[in-house]
Amino acid sequence: MSVSLTNEQIERYSRHIILQQVGGKGQEKLLGGKVLVIGTGGLGAPAAMYLAAAGVGQIGLVDFDVVDLSNLQRQIIHQTKDVGKPKIQSGKETIAEMNPDVTVHTYNELVNSANIRDIIRDQDYDFIIDGTDNFPAKFLINDACVMEKKAYSHAGIIRFQGQLMTYVPGQGPCYRCVFPTMPPKDAVPTCRQAGVLGVMGGIIGTLQATEALKYILGIGDLLNGYLLTYDALTMTFRKVKIPHNHDCAVCGDHPTITELVDYEQPACDLRNH
Amino acid sequence: MSEAWKIDDTIDITDVVCPITFVKVKMALEDLDDGQILGVHLNEGEPIQNVPRSLKDEGHKVLSVSQAADGTYDLVVQKGGREL
Numbered sequence: 061m062s063v064s065l066t067n068e069q070i071e072r073y074s075r076h077i078i079l080q081q082v083g084g085k086g087q088e089k090l091l092g093g094k095v096l097v098i099g100t101g102g103l104g105a106p107a108a109m110y111l112a113a114a115g116v117g118q119i120g121l122v123d124f125d126v127v128d129l130s131n132l133q134r135q136i137i138h139q140t141k142d143v144g145k146p147k148i149q150s151g152k153e154t155i156a157e158m159n160p161d162v163t164v165h166t167y168n169e170l171v172n173s174a175n176i177r178d179i180i181r182d183q184d185y186d187f188i189i190d191g192t193d194n195f196p197a198k199f200l201i202n203d204a205c206v207m208e209k210k211a212y213s214h215a216g217i218i219r220f221q222g223q224l225m226t227y228v229p230g231q232g233p234c235y236r237c238v239f240p241t242m243p244p245k246d247a248v249p250t251c252r253q254a255g256v257l258g259v260m261g262g263i264i265g266t267l268q269a270t271e272a273l274k275y276i277l278g279i280g281d282l283l284n285g286y287l288l289t290y291d292a293l294t295m296t297f298r299k300v301k302i303p304h305n306h307d308c309a310v311c312g313d314h315p316t317i318t319e320l321v322d323y324e325q326p327a328c329d330l331r332n333h
Numbered sequence: 334m335s336e337a338w339k340i341d342d343t344i345d346i347t348d349v350v351c352p353i354t355f356v357k358v359k360m361a362l363e364d365l366d367d368g369q370i371l372g373v374h375l376n377e378g379e380p381i382q383n384v385p386r387s388l389k390d391e392g393h394k395v396l397s398v399s400q401a402a403d404g405t406y407d408l409v410v411q412k413g414g415r416e417l
Contacts, residue, residue: 070353070356070357070360071353074356077356077359078352078355078356078359083359083363084356084360084363085363
């Protein structure tokens with residue numbers, strides 16, 4: 061057989077290969093796939109773990125933080141023994157134990173305007189997952205992905221709520237089409253201040269991983285042009301259509317944002333970890 | 334009977350169990366072009382009950398099924414030979 065999966069891989073990924081939309085060739089695409097996960101917290105932890113289990117061959121992990129005891133309620137890639145360890149190291153170790161087919165690239169950095177494009181280019185990632193917990197990073201990731209022409213999944217979680225959308229280059233809309241500018245400082249609390257039900261990252265983060273897998277496989281309909289919101293208390297999903305804004309400052313017809321911007325992080329965030 | 338067909342490739346799945354049986358046949362078919370023909374050697378019991386059915390579900394055409402003296406079976410399958 062010309063398909064180069066080993067017998068062990070055929071067994072490991074058999075439930076993928078059986079799927080008509082995946083097959084052996086689809087699994088090979090996943091093994092050749094490259095996904096960058098920015099933030100290995102509530103969203104990034106489950107996303108990275110499912111991508112690793114699925115056999116996405118190269119996974120980049122970006123995080124500047126160390127594992128804190130208060131992370132373990134939701135950031136399931138990290139274990140109790142990992143408290144105090146850099147999150148990227150802990151994440152890399154977990155993935156290595158899960159699936160030897162996966163190569164993990166680590167970036168022990170806080171993404172900013174100076175490094176994010178280089179990180180994306182480092183392995184020419186196919187898809188980027190925004191698993192960050194603050195607005196400066198979310199706008200930065202959006203703008204960088206638009207400029208680098210990379211598909212990515214935006215998501216956010218807080219309390220019992222979550223949302224996500226997928227950006228596909230050239231097709232829009234991007235995050236800025238929906239949210240043109242940063243919210244006023246402290247107008248919106250982060251989950252550090254407001255709390256979050258642990259499972260929210262699992263639900264929304266695995267939806268992000270689903271989008272990454274579909275994008276690599278080239279199957280199904282992406283959450284491109286829609287914002288999906290989830291309310292755990294009322295158990296309600298809403299899929300809201302969002303238009304591409306042709307006047308968008310970054311992805312519109314005449315972009316005015318052509319350089320990345322480092323927005324200021326609200327002071328309370330910096331104090332709290 | 335299989336002699337009637339020009340077999341493009343063959344696969345033996347008597348050494349594996351469900352679901353790897355079907356997985357291996359499916360992967361062998363992926364390497365063929367539509368209309369090409371695969372011979373499959375498989376065990377009686379669960380494999381012969383399930384593999385042909387799964388192949389039909391995915392749009393392939395089972396051209397013939399024959400049982401050997403040792404109880405194993407030989408399938409002849411045409412890739413994409415069946416309208417879904």
